[in-house]
Amino acid sequence: MIIALESASSDPSLALAERDGSLLASDGWEGEGRQASELLPHLLVLLASAGRELAETSAIAVGIGPGSFTGLRVSMSLAKGLALALEVPLLGVPSLDAWLAAEPDARAAVARAGAQDAFVLMRGGAVPRIVAAAELASLVGSSLVVAASEVAAAFALPSAISPRRGAEAVALRASRRLIEDAGGDDLERLEPWYLRAPRGTVPAGGEVR
Numbered sequence: 001m002i003i004a005l006e007s008a009s010s011d012p013s014l015a016l017a018e019r020d021g022s023l024l025a026s027d028g029w030e031g032e033g034r035q036a037s038e039l040l041p042h043l044l045v046l047l048a049s050a051g052r053e054l055a056e057t058s059a060i061a062v063g064i065g066p067g068s069f070t071g072l073r074v075s076m077s078l079a080k081g082l083a084l085a086l087e088v089p090l091l092g093v094p095s096l097d098a099w100l101a102a103e104p105d106a107r108a109a110v111a112r113a114g115a116q117d118a119f120v121l122m123r124g125g126a127v128p129r130i131v132a133a134a135e136l137a138s139l140v141g142s143s144l145v146v147a148a149s150e151v152a153a154a155f156a157l158p159s160a161i162s163p164r165r166g167a168e169a170v171a172l173r174a175s176r177r178l179i180e181d182a183g184g185d186d187l188e189r190l191e192p193w194y195l196r197a198p199r200g201t202v203p204a205g206g207e208v209r
Contacts, residue, residue, distance in 0.1 A: 001056045002178075003043070003082065004171035006163070007035045007075040008067025008095035009111050009148035014043055015167035016050055019058055021175035025050040028164025030149055035074045043078075057086050059184065061174030063095035063166060065193040066119040066128055067111035072192035080187060089184025091174040094193065096121035096128050098169035099146040103161055107143035110136070110160075112151050119195060130195060 001024065004015040012035050013028035027046050031038055047054065062079035065072045083090035096109035100123055111119040113130050120139065121128040131139060136155055144159045145152075152160035177183075 001052060002059045002061055002171050002174055003057050004061040004167040004174065005039065005043070005075045005079055006063035006095060006098060006166040006170050007031070007039060007071035008063050008065045008166075009071065009163055010035075010068065010150050011148040011162045011164050012039060012042075012071065012075070013164045013167035014039070014046055015171040016046060016052060017168075017171035017175060019175060019178060021172045023168055023171070024052065026165065026168050028162070028167070030162070031071075032150070035068075035071045039074060039078055054082075054086065057082070057088055059089045059091060059174060059178055060086070061091045061093055061170045063098055063170050064092040064190070065095050065111075066113070066195045067095055069192075069194070072194075076190070076192055080190070083184075083187060089178070090187055090190060091177055091184045092190045093170045093173045095163075095166065095170075096146075098173060099163040099166045101169040101173070102163070102165040103144075103146050105144055106146045106161060108140050108145045109163070110140070110145050110147040110151055110155070110157065112148075112154070113195070118151070118155060128195065 002017045015026040016024040060083040099109040109121045113119045119128045147160040
């Protein structure tokens with residue numbers, strides 16, 4: 001069983017899937033910044049409702065961002081802790097790619113990058129980019145986008161769907177990687193993908209500290 005966690009936004013999600021990618025159970029909710037206290041309790045409830053045990057886990061998958069600084073740190077810490085304790089592979093999956101995979105009708109995925117900026121991945125785009133709030137409307141127009149409810153409200157996105165199914169796509173992407181090479185990412189080196197250094201950090205020797 002694969003456990004997938006995705007909290008690159010204030011609308012986090014979880015999923016349980018078989019190693020072949022078939023979905024067992026999922027959960028998504030409006031977290032409003034409470035991922036630190038909600039992720040693990042929601043996971044335990046999801047496991048119980050699916051009649052599964054942590055001991056059945058064969059891999060942990062986690063969305064790596066870009067997105068919420070706090071949300072990404074919380075899910076990454078939980079994912080690494082579970083992978084280490086259960087001695088199973090850990091696989092990181094780009095969050096906005098997963099959001100678009102989960103919502104095939106959406107033109108773009110949008111996550112908060114700051115008070116006046118957003119991370120945006122257009123469908124078919126190679127990598128997300130940082131866009132000022134003033135430019136966002138002209139970029140996505142009235143098209144359907146995947147964005148957390150607070151982001152949709154803050155950036156006046158007229159047609160948005162929550163990324164609450166993101167973990168389902170994270171689980172499927174992880175399953176495909178496991179089928180291809182049966183390996184995971186380096187537990188020590190896997191880090192959230194911020195695109196730019198978080199406020200208050202400075203580069204030191206090529207690394208963000």
